[in-house]
Amino acid sequence: xxxDGARSAxxxxxxxxxxxxxxxxxxxxxxxxxxxxxxxESLALFGPNGAGKTTLxxxxxxxxxxxxxxxxxxxxxxxxxxxxxRENLALLAHGTHLYEDLTVRENLEFAAAMRRRxxxxxxxxxxxxxxxxxxxxxxxLSSGMKRRLALAKVMLAEPAILLLDEPFTNLDQxxxxxxxxxxxxxxxxxxxxxxxxxxxxRGYAACxxxxxxxxxRLIHEAPARVGGLEGLRAAYVAATGEGAG
Amino acid sequence: MSAGQVWALARxxxxxxxxxxxxxxxxxFFAALVxxxxxxxLGPDPARLEQAAAGVLWVAFILTGVLGLMRAFQVERENExxxxxxxxxxxxxxxxxxxxxxxxxxxxxxxxAVFPCFAFFYNMPIWGALPGLFLTxxxxxxxxxxxGTLFAAMTMHLRARxxxxxxxxxxxxxxxxxxxxxxxxAFLRGAGRAEAFPWLTLLGLFDLVFVTVSLFxxxxxxxx
Amino acid sequence: xMASGGSRLVIPLGVxxxxxxxxxxxxxxxxxxxxxxxxxxxxxxxxxxxxxxVAYLAFFVVFVGSVAYLFTRRERWDILAHASAxxxxxxxxxTIAAGAIWGKPTWGAWWTWDARLTTTAILLLIYVGYLMLRxxxxxxxxxxxxxxxxxxxxxxxxxIIHKSVEWWRTLHQPSSLARGAIDPALLFPLLxxxxxxxxxxxxxxxQRVELGRLEAEVLRRRLEE
Numbered sequence: 079x080x081x082d083g084a085r086s087a088x089x090x091x092x093x094x095x096x097x098x099x100x101x102x103x104x105x106x107x108x109x110x111x112x113x114x115x116x117x118x119e120s121l122a123l124f125g126p127n128g129a130g131k132t133t134l135x136x137x138x139x140x141x142x143x144x145x146x147x148x149x150x151x152x153x154x155x156x157x158x159x160x161x162x163x164r165e166n167l168a169l170l171a172h173g174t175h176l177y178e179d180l181t182v183r184e185n186l187e188f189a190a191a192m193r194r195r196x197x198x199x200x201x202x203x204x205x206x207x208x209x210x211x212x213x214x215x216x217x218x219l220s221s222g223m224k225r226r227l228a229l230a231k232v233m234l235a236e237p238a239i240l241l242l243d244e245p246f247t248n249l250d251q252x253x254x255x256x257x258x259x260x261x262x263x264x265x266x267x268x269x270x271x272x273x274x275x276x277x278x279x280r281g282y283a284a285c286x287x288x289x290x291x292x293x294x295r296l297i298h299e300a301p302a303r304v305g306g307l308e309g310l311r312a313a314y315v316a317a318t319g320e321g322a323g
Numbered sequence: 324m325s326a327g328q329v330w331a332l333a334r335x336x337x338x339x340x341x342x343x344x345x346x347x348x349x350x351x352f353f354a355a356l357v358x359x360x361x362x363x364x365l366g367p368d369p370a371r372l373e374q375a376a377a378g379v380l381w382v383a384f385i386l387t388g389v390l391g392l393m394r395a396f397q398v399e400r401e402n403e404x405x406x407x408x409x410x411x412x413x414x415x416x417x418x419x420x421x422x423x424x425x426x427x428x429x430x431x432x433x434x435x436a437v438f439p440c441f442a443f444f445y446n447m448p449i450w451g452a453l454p455g456l457f458l459t460x461x462x463x464x465x466x467x468x469x470x471g472t473l474f475a476a477m478t479m480h481l482r483a484r485x486x487x488x489x490x491x492x493x494x495x496x497x498x499x500x501x502x503x504x505x506x507x508x509a510f511l512r513g514a515g516r517a518e519a520f521p522w523l524t525l526l527g528l529f530d531l532v533f534v535t536v537s538l539f540x541x542x543x544x545x546x547x
Numbered sequence: 548x549m550a551s552g553g554s555r556l557v558i559p560l561g562v563x564x565x566x567x568x569x570x571x572x573x574x575x576x577x578x579x580x581x582x583x584x585x586x587x588x589x590x591x592x593x594x595x596x597x598x599x600x601v602a603y604l605a606f607f608v609v610f611v612g613s614v615a616y617l618f619t620r621r622e623r624w625d626i627l628a629h630a631s632a633x634x635x636x637x638x639x640x641x642t643i644a645a646g647a648i649w650g651k652p653t654w655g656a657w658w659t660w661d662a663r664l665t666t667t668a669i670l671l672l673i674y675v676g677y678l679m680l681r682x683x684x685x686x687x688x689x690x691x692x693x694x695x696x697x698x699x700x701x702x703x704x705x706x707i708i709h710k711s712v713e714w715w716r717t718l719h720q721p722s723s724l725a726r727g728a729i730d731p732a733l734l735f736p737l738l739x740x741x742x743x744x745x746x747x748x749x750x751x752x753x754q755r756v757e758l759g760r761l762e763a764e765v766l767r768r769r770l771e772e
Contacts, residue, residue: 102686104769141409142547165412173403175410177335179342184335191331192411470700477693481683491680491697494672495704498711505715521714529707536703540696543617547689 089166089238091117091152091270093138098147099294100133107133109294110147115287117238117268120261122281122302124274125291126318131274132172134291135241138272139169152238152270168237170245174228178217182208182227185216189231197234206230206256221248229257240264242273246280258284278314282307290317325413332408332421337428339398346394347433350387354437357383358444369446376445377507381500383437384460385467388430389489392471395426396479405479409545419472419541423534426468427461434460447511455510455519462526463503469530470495473537477544502526554757560750567743574736588652593736595645597744598638599667605635605748606674606702613698616691622763625691628698630755632677634748639671662716666709673701687766 093115100108108130115121125131136142138151140160148155154162176185183199190197203209206226216224225248232240245257261271261284275281281288281302288302288310297317302310340346361379366372372379399405408418438456442449449456474492478484502522509519575593612628615621646664647657658664677697684690 101770104766106770136547139410141406161412161414164410167410169410171403171406173406175404175407176402177339177398177404178401179339180335184338188331188335192328192408192413194325194327194413473696473700477680477696483683487676487680487683491676494669494676495700497669498704498707501711501715525707525711525714532703532707533700536700540700543692543696546692 090268091238095149098144101145106294115270120271120285121287122285129291130294167239168232168235169241170232171243174224176216183212202230238269240271328417329420333424336425354383354387355440377504381504392475396475415542416538423472430464452510459506466499466529469533557753564746564750571740571743579736591649593740597741599642601744601748602638605631609698610702613695616695626759634751636674662713665712
């Protein structure tokens with residue numbers, strides 16, 4: 079289908095941010111961020127609480143309008159082509175975006191309808207290990223299962239840009255493997271991934287590059303593998319002046 | 324803009340409400356309570372009640388509607404679902420329409436259940452005038468919900484939302500209240516369509532203008 | 548950046564408004580002949596009619612400022628809309644007060660649900676809501692956006708409210724305000740007062756906009772780098 083072709087043509091990743099800043103009232107949440115991330119590249123974003131990681135991800139996801147600066151996400155302009163960005167981006171956020179009174183399947187069906195996709199829901203449910211619980215109300219699920227359903231919703235979107243905000247919270251070992259496998263898959267098809275996390279070890283394992291955000295500024299930015307995990311830890315402590323997880 | 328999204332959102336809201344039914348039941352009893360309270364405040368003279376009946380009915384609808392409209396966005400606060408809605412591709416107007424359709428259907432279902440209570444307590448001959456009464460209710464509810472859905476989204480994050488929402492909404496919908504009451508009165512009196520017609524036209528105009536404007540304005544309300 | 552030309556207008560506007568108001572008050576309250584039917588009480592019209600017309604002007608300015616703000620996101624439009632709304636509310640309250648002062652000796656009641664006054668009262672509520680909304684929202688730009696939406700919807704509602712209240716009243720009883728041709732001897736003081744109140748509005752607006760501009764400047768400087 080022509081539309082499918084257009085979609086796959088657009089589905090390469092790529093993020094360019096120039097001078098991005100966001101102020102709320104009298105304080106800057108994000109000060110001045112310049113960033114270039116190519117297709118197939120992954121970035122682990124570290125930083126203390128309140129550093130602006132979530133705000134930066136929200137800006138990329140078009141949830142928040144930047145006070146200043148410009149950017150392109152998956153080839154679409156950050157300010158003027160927001161619908162194009164949302165079409166090709168998925169955010170695994172802090173909130174699960176799940177409706178507690180609906181079943182697992184109904185939540186996924188709703189997401190598919192809103193994404194305007196006729197996706198193979200059963201296959202997705204099987205992949206995240208929720209096939210048996212498909213008829214259960216979300217309220218009855220454990221928090222780990224809820225996170226997996228949230229991940230299924232992200233997979234549904236087949237995004238070119240994958241954003242993750244503290245993705246490892248409440249996940250058991252199997253689910254962590256699932257997540258890491260999915261991240262690799264997105265990178266394989268030339269998507270871009272940004273992962274905001276406290277977990278230095280897991281971020282280091284999942285992503286090629288690392289950056290530290292402190293008080294809204296990008297302090298350290300380098301390939302994560304340089305200097306190994308210890309090198310990363312040292313850089314984090316140096317950048318933030320605090321002990322790392 | 325996608326009709327599929329509008330329908331999916333409205334369906335999701337109605338499905339959720341249908342599951343728990345707690346809001347529906349609660350609001351239904353609230354509406355009946357309002358009818359009773361006005362009976363105490365204005366009665367027991369049946370002539371006086373009969374004169375005030377249409378007005379009391381619509382006050383009941385509006386007070387209940389204020390509570391019901393707020394609920395439509397409060398349900399999106401759990402698990403940050405509103406954020407989830409805003410991440411979906413497509414026009415934001417689809418979100419507005421989806422919520423509006425869900426709200427109107429919900430409120431109409433409530434009103435259908437309230438009419439028999441109304442006929443009972445106020446001794447109103449509604450059975451012969453049902454089509455006209457429903458038409459008035461539909462047009463009035465649509466207008467009320469058109470502005471209400473927009474303002475509910477606007478006030479959902481405010482700490483003082485229980486006060487700010489009705490404070491903002493009610494002056495705006497005075498024309499709806501006036502026209503709906505007059506139209507309802509005309510139908511109850513058996514005066515027929517001719518007398519109610521100008522009021523129904525006014526309601527239709529209000530609906531048209533404010534659904535259109537709110538469609539565009541919704542984008543500005545939900546952005547950050 | 549808001550042009551500071553506005554502050555230069557303040558003094559001439561203030562002087563002009565004062566002069567015009569004094570002239571208008573003299574012309575209306577002293578020089579103009581008393582109304583044949585209503586007597587001295589009718590003189591309140593020289594206050595009541597200008598204030599309601601200027602209130603509508605103020606809300607139109609709110610509408611324009613709101614639209615301009617949503618499309619340009621320049622703070623100056625938001626400041627203009629906010630200032631005009633405050634003054635509009637003031638003039639609306641004055642209108643209702645004047646209407647009541649006229650109504651009591653004329654009809655024996657402070658409030659008679661007259662169509663125009665009722666519409667004015669509803670407008671007062673809408674724009675008070677506008678101001679309260681601004682106060683209730685903490686983030687300034689979000690508050691400006693919300694207020695702009697209310698400012699636009701409010702203005703669009705005005706004709707509908709007016710029509711519906713008019714029908715509501717006339718289908719019940721004829722309009723209570725006589726609507727005949729106006730005697731030229733009364734027309735001149737009326738127009739003079741209208742001009743005077745319009746100048747007063749412009750003066751207050753310039754003051755309030757200047758205040759708003761300074762406020763915004765303070766906030767901008769507090770936004771440390």
